[in-house]
Amino acid sequence: MSKKKVQTLNELLEELLVLEDQQPYDIPENWVYVRLGKVVEFQGGSQPPKSVFKDEQLDGYIRLIQIRDFKSDKFKTYIPKELAKRTFEENDVMIGRYGPPVFQILRGLSGAYNVALMKATPVKCLMDNDYLYYLLQVPFIQSPVIKESHRTAGQTGIRKELIEGFVIGLPPLNEQKRIAKKVERLLSKIEEAKQLIEEAKETFEVRRAAILDKAFRGELTKKWRQQNLSVDSAAQRLEMIKKERFQIAETKREVSEIIEMFDELNIVECINNNDWLYIKANMFCYNINCGGTPSKDISEEGEIPFLKVYNIVNNKVDFSYKPQYIPKEVHKSKLKKSMLRPNDVIMNIVGPPLKKIAIIPEEYSEMNMNQAIVRFRPIKYVLPKYLYYCLQYDETLRDVINKTRGVVGQSNISVSQSRNLVMPIPSIEEQAEIVSKLEEMIKREEIVLSLVSDEKNLDELKQSILSKAFRGELGTNDPSEESAIELLKEVLQEQVK
Template sequence: MSHAIRDVLEQHFDTAFAATDGIAKLRELILTLAMQGKLMEQDPADQPASELLKEIETEKQRLVKAGKIKAPKPLPTIKPEEVPYSLPQGWSWVRVREICHDWGQKTPDSKFTYIDVGAIDNSLGKIGSNIQILGASDAPSRARKIVKAGTVIYSTVRPYLLNIAIIEKEYDPEPIASTAFAILHPFGSLNARFIYYYLRSPAFIRYVEATQKGVAYPAINDGDFFSGLFPLPPLTEQHRIVARIDQLMARCDTLEMLRNEQEEKQLAVHAAAIQQLLEAGDALAWDFIERHFDALYTVKKNVAELRNAILHLAMAGRLSSPMDTDSQVASLLDILQTNQSKNTSLRKSEYDSIHAALKAAANGVVRNRVLLSARLFCEFITKGTTPSANELTDIGEVPFLKVYNIVGNKLDFNYKPSFISVDVHRNKLGRSIIRPNDVIMNIVGPPLGKVAIVTNQFPEWNMNQALAVFRPLGGILSKYVYYALSARSTLKTVLREVKGTAGQDNLSLEQCRDLIIPIPSIEEQCRIVSRIDQLMIQCDTLDQQIDAATKKQSELLGAVMAQV
């Protein structure tokens, strides 16, 4: 390795610690340099790869003659346009099949050690502890490929997971691998770890990505896999390169461990301060957070926790206090009762229940605020309906909302907009007509509880069955209800009781109607919303600063990498 390359690599260790993806990029760089022959200086005394290929050919013929492997099919000549980069003197481009062989297949006829894709520890490149010992009668149909100590196995199914490992020991009973693996047993004394590292290198990953087939469940077939190119160095250089890669990867591991420890400490300190703030409202806790903003808020998880704490404090009445000039909540309860008496969507039994609950709530007013279930202060709470496929269009008259139109607790109708006709909107989906300033929440998860306020982009909207709408009465602020529904504490009790099917959690409309929300006077709602808005702007700024710092660190890392 030249002094210039060594200096660049050392720069990376300094820079990688700060960048979010720095250590991963550093690992990629190490493998890129290694496979381009830039990680170690070449030794003119090394036997060139061309001589190694002659030895491989001799061994290949011997194994074929002994009946241990099948005679390989001729491989196509490597064309100049296939070669991704130039190699140092003494190296040779070959196809993967030229440097390895398999051991054939067999149907298990006795007890065996089964190595499936799930047995791979892809971070360590080893077989994990969860291998299975199976009897012949229990053998899956995919248990067929023979492997031995020194064999490299590569999962050709979902190759982006990099389920690659070296069989490092003899297994008893005999090991048999899944047909999901490509089997690479190195010829002669080729270094299995060098092969392993190349299969994980950016150059080979790019080849696989360009060759694999399928989208949801991509795979590369054996023919394409073994036709890939392989940079073959002299044997002694292989060993030097592997030793250096191992050394540098160990430094990456240490960096990763130090950064994880740093982040864990940062999260723990922040969590303790937030917990103290939530439990006791200790001003010292808030002072501590403000004094250490720069140190605490370099990770977005802490910012998310701060947002949750702000909403919790707001709903607990600890971001503002009642004022003597505020209107009385008792009067607001009377207004709500009057509004509900005019609510034509209610059956008599429902109105009687709401009337009794509002009357009883008057006895529960404390510090000019009262706890109310959402059904008591909303005109209605309902969910949408999904029209037939031919009733949905990309352009149309009435916008139709789906869960993915709520992004970051805001309405984003620019993302995959759908429309329905006025006729369908009025006659078929009239129950789920929503208007500007309504509050909507997704009730099918994960994740449950995304919330947004309907904008005035259109005079009327509609929505599907995964969304519920809340329309407050009595002058209660939609923005206040929006923040209340966004608070983790509001959904906490019902989330314990959610029911779901096929891996989805669902909130029922009854659970939505039973959500308990603290309702202060309208004036205090205004103060709370204003204060939350201010604090959320600060949180937005923190997120932007983290994004900017991350981008800068990544750009710096990219600039350093570009020097190689």
């Protein structure tokens, strides 16, 4: 039997190095190009049978880490140690092979791992473990892997061969350690900035809620009321609203419901110290209805824009996102009761989350909506923008939302509950003053919030730092250090002895 030929140092080095025409970007002179799989070993996990799983650690058992556990932050699966074919320690770098999101880079746990994870172990003396951890997060490695996962239908996992084939610049070992420390320091500052942004957002929401509270308790317009005593009284307002509401009723059933609502109203209890009325939404709106879903008639092109809950973004209509349409014939027949026009106020009644509220903008003369949305169209004595802000006020929906808590699955508000929402109705002049003050104060808060860098910019900065780091552009490289190619020679020399 012939002996296996022992390769020379130069032959091994030639196999390891990347040809010049395959080198993707410039690197410092003391770096060298290699393929990732030549300096890192990637090892997939194994899948023990679920029949051996335990939800508590027993003698002779080891924790099994599964990619799905990272979503819930619960790692409570244990298997017999003899079935733990693949294990890792806290500092080991792990790759999540499944998604979403795909290609998660993880570390900080120990135990066995299943087929959804892959362990990345750097070749000793060639690559630093911390350097590897950050290297796997760079855009020029992440993006192609994620792109392939989106393109490959029915894929069972990230291909190990793809990752092993990536061409990278390999610095000297000491430079790797300097890069890893600097990247860690810079990324920690980005995480701190993100935390500050989240705190700023939370503060903004608290301050916004406080502004709405002052508005709908009458505090913002207290001085205005003292200076405008000639506006209509609450009693006069009630009669005008009542008369108008009966005039717009469309069916006998609706008239009967209106009569019942006004008959049940206690005139003394429904007027507060500000001379505001407190009445149900269906008493000062056209009949409140939800939409429907004519699935056969919905298409990506058509005549009438058809709104879904995902089209309500930041309390505004965003029809540019996944737009759908219905024919005008359906709009005027099957979905006649849910026709929308400019200045109608809409609210989602299926969540979570609830309290997504918007005003139909002037640019759409006609729209319609599905069954997860209700329409509030106020009569002439209530301003649409006043109603829009009043629905955002915590107290308006507090009791209804509290009833949905603790219910498994979706949290829903019924059309009946929407009709029975009680809201304060001051004079239309005071409503206009409230809206004016609210918009001025909220705009001021939004300007302050906008001065804080958003998370998208920080994520872009993170990607920029990672890209620069692994191209040798962070200013940490020492040209006088021994070249990385000498490291390769030292390691390969052991193989030819």
